[in-house]
Amino acid sequence: MSQDEREFEVVIWGASGFTGKLTAEYLLAEYGVSNGLRWAIGGRNPEKMEAVRRELAETTGVECASLPILTGDSDDMSSLVELARRTRVVCTTVGPYAKYGSNLVEACAQSGTAYCDLTGEVHWMQRMIEAHQDAAMASGARIVFNCGFDCIPSDIGAFFMQREMKRLHGVACSQIQLRVKGFSGGASGGTIASMLSMLEESESDPRVGRAMSEPYSLNPKAERTGPDSAEPLAPHYDSDFDQWTAPFVMAGINTKVVRRSNALLDYAYGKDFRYDEAMLMGTGIGGLTKAAATSAGSALMMGAMAVGPLRRAAAGRLPQPGEGPSRAKREAGYFDLRLRGVGPNGHVIHGRVNGDRDPGYGSTSKMLAESAVCLARDSLGLGGGIWTPASAMGEALLMRLPKAGVTFRLED
Ligand SMILES: NC(=O)c1ccc[n+]([C@@H]2O[C@H](COP(=O)([O-])OP(=O)(O)OC[C@H]3O[C@@H](n4cnc5c(N)ncnc54)[C@H](OP(=O)(O)O)[C@@H]3O)[C@@H](O)[C@H]2O)c1
Incomplete structure (x- = not known):
């Protein structure tokens, strides 16, 4: 039919x-x-x-x-x-x-x-x-x-920035950076179950960890190399945004999907295209402290969740399948993402992606x-x-x- x-x-x-x-x-x-x-x-x-x-x-x-x-x-x-x-x-x-x-x-x-x-x-x-x-x-x-x-704001965000750079300057962005300025929301039982099941599988199958850590793991098999390296885990001072940054928890997924898009679009963004994501944490000593605490918090949580007994103990206390953030929380939620695209001739454009509800639901x-x-x-x-x-x-x-x-x- x-x-x-x-x-x-x-x-x-x-x-x-x-x-x-x-x-x-x-x-x-x-x-x-x-x-x-x-x-x-x-x-x-x-x-x-x-x-x-x-x-x-x-x-x-x-x-x-x-x-x-x-x-x-x-x-x-x-x-x-x-x-x-x-x-x-x-x-x-x-x-x-x-x-x-x-x-x-x-x-x-x-x-x-x-x-x-x-x-x-x-x-x-x-x-x-x-x-x-x-x-x-x-x-x-x-x-x-x-x-x-994950991954529409990143993937369509990068696509949008490429379109705009071509429209304004006739070239593709050779680099795009996505920075999370703010968001508010929670997690559902299904999302938590998916994270836990991935960690569970990675214990017995090393390919799971490799797929997560290799920057081009979603590209076609013969095309899994490029200029980007694995996502940094430490706080970093980002001079382009003039702020301290911490790792963004979704970056490991989003960045690979954006790179796959480039490959599937016949490298419309260029073979040397670079893409990364991080969270903006502010300036000065306050920004550094926040970036260090956030980076350490994520590393500690991921470390603890990688340990089977700790993971199973935590699972019972987290939202269960079918549960998730309340309507009030979803309606009060939002996300605010900032993009910076750099062209090969030094042209720079800035963009934004905004959502009017909590990101996850x-x-x-x-x-x-x-x-x-x-x-x-x-x-x-x-x-x-x-x-x-x-x-x-x-x-x-x-x-x-x-x-x-x-x-x-x-x-x-
Ligand atoms: N990418 C993102 O931004 C994003 C955001 C939100 C969620 N997610 C993902 O979306 C997924 C769902 O999350 P959720 O919180 O909505 O989960 P959920 O509330 O647990 O819902 C899971 C659904 O799967 C059904 N199901 C389970 N086993 C089944 C089976 N054998 N046959 C048919 N249906 C079955 C359940 O049916 P019953 O009601 O009959 O149990 C239920 O309808 C998760 O993988 C989560 O990670 C991703």
Whole structure:
């Protein structure tokens, strides 16, 4: 069956989870049930899904008794193939992805179905690229990981800066730096479970650690070298921003995705392109103290979490699957990212990426939903394969994201 004839344009798979429910809530509020977009929610437990549908009507005030529910299970391949064949796009929040996501990628790659998700599990993405790139290319399935806070602001931010440098000065940025000026939000049980499962796997499989630490680990196999080195762990004085910086916890994922985008865009940013991320901590002795404390705090936490018994003891005290930051916290949340792009002739441009909700859930759910609609509806001129947000949907997402409260702009 051709893509156009499929019953649904988008299925939100995992709509009973914390982020899945928010993604469905956004789609319902923005696109309704029968206002043109043909979409459905899916999960493994039919009764739970019916309760989700009632809850969606209550939270949005939009009647949705006719919103279709699809059921299946991540361990049941035939249910996933059936799901994939009924829709143009599967938008999945069923994670940890390394635990529950592999069969779905395979089902979509075989069925020519577009796919988007929220993974930040680099070792799993690497595994999926190796296993399913050829099938996706053959079937025309456009698979896009990382459609949440990691890595849309970074990946589309870098794409935006490149576009603006070319527009203003006719050249590509040879370097882009992203600095986190501020953000406010919390973590969900699903995110914590994904981090813990990655650490768990790294104990028995050294490839997990290598995928996380090698700067070009997501590039095509023969292209895993370049000018960038692994993310620094120590505080650093950044003379370009005139502030002390500390490591940014998402940088290990975001930087690799931006580098993969460059490779997939036929090195439109240049073979010598450099990219890095860090958090701004302020100036003077106050900035240095904050940068040192933040760097030490992250190193200590990662060190403790790498120790099995400590990790298992902490897991019981952290949010559990299905739990996450309250509505009030999500609505009061935000993110503010600063970008600096440098051209080969010394041209410098400054940009900003801002989000109007907490990064991990309020903004993430809106970015994911718009990515799914983009894959379903926009003319992307894109063949099958395993893409990044920028290489798959760069311009189209720059048009769509402001609606989702995420803006990209140049500063004077
Ligand atoms: N990139 C980002 O910025 C970002 C932001 C937020 C979240 N995330 C990621 O998104 C994922 C979800 O997070 P979350 O907090 O929303 O998790 P969650 O609340 O635990 O939700 C997980 C979902 O997976 C479903 N599920 C579990 N096992 C399944 C199976 N065998 N078959 C079908 N469905 C199954 C659950 O269904 P039941 O309800 O039936 O248990 C639930 O719907 C995590 O991997 C997290 O790291 C990433």
